[in-house]
Structure formats: C-alpha cells, structure tokens
Amino acid sequence: MSRRFPILSALIALIGAAFFIVPLIATFNFSLRMKRGELSFEAYRSVFDSDVFLGVLGFSATASLMAILMGVLIVVPTAYWVRLRVPRARPVIEFLSLMPLIIPPVVLVFGYVRLYGSSSILPLTMTEAGTNVLLVIGYVVLSVPYMYRAVDNGMAAIDIATLTEAAESLGASRLRTIVFVIFPNIRSAIVSGAFLTFSISLGEFVITSLLNRPAFGPYLVQMGQDFAYQPAALAIMAFAFTWICMVLMEAFATRKPGQRLLPWRAPRSVTKAKS
C-alpha cells in the first residue's frame, strides 16, 4: 500500500463537498439580501413576525405530534406481539409496514379522498375534525416504515420473552407489561423513530395540500409564489431543522437500553464501570 497523499480521493471528496455546500451558502447569502445594499436578517424577521407562520407551524407541529403518538400506539404493541407470540406473521406485518414506501403519497391521498369522501360510509373529509384525523392518519402511514423498523430494532436489542415472563411471574397484566416494562426499555428507539416522523410530517406537502389543511407545507409553497427572499430564509431554517432531527434520531438510535439519556454523558459511566 502506498503512503502518499490520496490526491484523487481528496479531489473527489472536495467536488462532492462543493456540490453539497455551495447551494447552502448561496441560499443563506440570498436570504440576507432582503434590504438593498446590506446584509441583514430582515427576511427571517419578516417570517417570524407573520401570524400566519406561527399559525401553520403550530398546526403542523400538533398534527405531527398526534401522528407520532398514534404511530407509537399502533406500532409498539404490534411489534411486541409479533416477536413474542406470532413470529409466523412477521413477513406479512413487515410487508405491510414497508408498503407505504411503494405507494406514493399522492396515490395514497387520492384513495383517501375517494374512499372517505362525501358518498362514503365513513365520510371523514366532510367535517373539519374528520379531515384533520385523516391528515394525521396519512402522516402515520408515511412514517410506519421508519417507526416499525426503529421499534423492531429496539426490541431486538432486549430480551422480550424473558422480560415478559419476569413481569408476568410477578403478576403484571399484559398491558402493564407493555407500558411499564417493554416501553421504557425501547424508549430511545421510539424517540429515534419519533424524530424521523416529525421531520417527515412537519413540512409534508402532498397529503396536506390535497386535504386542504392550513399547514406548513402548503404555506411554504405559497411563500415561494409570493416572495423572493423569505423562501430562502425558510429553506435555511428547514435545513437546520432537518439536521437537528437527524442528529437527535441518530443519537437515540445508537443508545443502548439503560444508558444515560444524554448521549455525551455516556462515556463517563463507561469509564466508571471499568475502574
């Protein structure tokens, strides 16, 4: 093996880095140019000053949190039950959990609009609340592939059968076992899936727009049509938001059960254990 500096690799990495970073720099620079002749955060101020921004952000955050809650309630007991009792059903459940990756959101919402429209047995889209429910359900469906994977990986890391037997021999009911024994042990896996769900659904456009909800995604598109500099500011904020979600997701996904909640505190407990 040669010891010389890898010129070709470095050049490739440099070009790759340029492709990734130049749009971000350009967008950031663009977002500062709202006031003619000087660089300022005027575009950001104007975004935050608008009541519409806070309104849609609140709506989308609420819908996303509901989707996380609903997703956890559906996925966790199912993944637990599949591993514990019906491992034969695993291929079916896994296929269903991956199906949303094959069905594009625009097709999914098309089915919803028709199936749950005016002439349906369950006319969800006819009322405001019903449409909101359908929106949350849509977000849940979009996030199920990731949520299921995260939770199932979390369960693979702990010995569910033994934990369940231990809980039952102490007299715990099935529900109690899930809530007080299984759930705390896979908490970090759930949180990891939750951050991914949050980053998917907060700015979701297709389902949201076709259900006519006053949420963040359609607002972004409207901003893009009406303004020049605010969209750039919003893009920078969206990138930062995605970054935070991914970092937190990663941090929670790699955390072992029983480890400290704050990832950077972990090494100290490890060294303590060693000494």
Added chain:
Amino acid sequence: MIHTAPPSISQSETVPQATPPTPPRKPARRNLSWLGLVPFLGFALLFLILPVFYLVNGAFQTPDGRYSFETMLSLSAPEIAGSYGLSLKLSFASAAMGTVFGLILGYALLLGGLPSWVRRAFMTFSGVASNFAGVPLAFAFIATLGRLGLVTLVLRDVLGINIYAAGFSLFSFWGLTLTYLYFQLPLMVLMITPALEGLRPEWREAAESLGASRMQYVARVALPLLAPSVLGCFLLLFANAFGTLATIYALTSANYPVVPIVLFQQIRGNVLYNPNLGYALAVGMILIMGLSNTLYFILRRRAERWQK
C-alpha cells in the same frame, strides 16, 4: 394455576359437543394470538389496502361502471404516455447520475485513504441531505441556480458565463435533474456504504499479489462484486425520484407534466375529464414503484451473500 386451567376449559367444551372435540379447539386457541394483530391489520386495511384497492378497482372500469381494460389502455394516449415518458426519463437521469457519482464518492470516502473525520462528516451530512427534499430544497436551488440565483450571478458577473443565455434553466429537465441529485447523491452514498465496507482487503491484496493493477482490481473484482448492490441502489433511487412531487411542484409551479403532477392536478379538479383515467394513472405509478422496489429487494438479497 397455569397447569390446571387448560384441562378445565377443554372439559367444559368437550362435554356438550357432539362433533369431534379436539380439532375445532386447536385453531380456536391459535386464533387468539392473531387477535393481537387486529389493530395494526385493521389500520393497514382501512388506510392502505382499501384505498389502493379502490383505485385499482376504478382503473379497470369505464366511467359508466363496466369492467374493462379500456381505461388502463387509454394510458397510452399521447399526452399521458408523454407524462410517463417524462417521469421515467427524469427518474432515470437523476438515479443514474446519483448512482455513478454516489458510488465514486462513496468509494473515495471509504476506500480512498482519506482521514476518518472526512468520512464521518460526509455520512452525517448525507443523512441530513437525503432527507432534505420537498419545498425547501426547491427554494435552495432557486436561490442558487435560479435566474437571479447567487451562482448564476457569480458565473455571469465574475466569470462571464451566462448559463441562462447558454440554454440552461433550473426549471428544465437538466435543472430538475440537478436539483434531484441533491438528495439522490447522499442517499446513494448511505445505501452503498455497507457494500463498500463488505469489500474485504484480502481480496484486494490477493489481486495485487497476483499482479493486478488498481484499475484491474476495480474493473475485474470490485465492480462485479458490487454490481448487484449498485443496481439495487439505482432502482431505489429511481423509485425515490419517481414518487417525488413537492420539489418539482414548488420549482415549476406545477407546470412540468410529470405523472405525479398530472395526478395531483387531476385530484384537484379532474383535468383529465375522466375520473377513471385518474385511477389508471395512479395504478400505473404503483406498478412502476412496485416493480422497482421488488427488484431492489431481490438484488439486495443477492448482494448480501457477500456481506457476512
């Protein structure tokens, strides 16, 4: 208690039964375990299977409710076929570029002898960028390569290259491909990493000790080993691009007639003047997505043979 309960149940059941007692009991007990899956299966049925079934059912009917292949066949009408062609071309171009450049970048990062912090930085960034799609991505590229984008202006004013005069437009085919590349490339880097890590140094050493040059090793050993993974990743990127709607919607104000955009417009206001044609359009999308994803899974299984 656990030992006594089953016999007492079976006794109480067997006594009044006239039919053979044991066979109906066993499935009944197994069915109870299945009950735990009912919430998930019910959810999937209501919000995944039935909606899709509704569309598939509609795609094989004519507007007056007759079952026929007519609607599906009308997908070959020039306008619809043109949309599919455009979608396939755009997905193919962005997936092919993402695959090739992602493979090169991944190879350089993992096996090119670069310090490990470079690799870690790229991996973290790729995780973020592959999820940075949709409307904000469109905004970022408008601010970069739009008519008044920073890069466009710098190229024009500093280097004297007017890319828009030279025929480039962010809102044309290649502009869209370039925008898609921003999430396709990092996705490829992430997806191909396990396969690249699976290339064992021994194989390279064996090839080198037999006198192979670096190019020969890459062409005769590494690439054939990577081929199933690379092809699989390409299909995944293809499907990823094919289903993308928000980015293109925000970039072109829905004026670029790829299939998802046409379907979006159809849902909004029946622009095709035939509701069943909309269903057929959706079913066509599912078929293409399903096909590329199925092939991806098959290829991934093949590729995993080498990564133990």
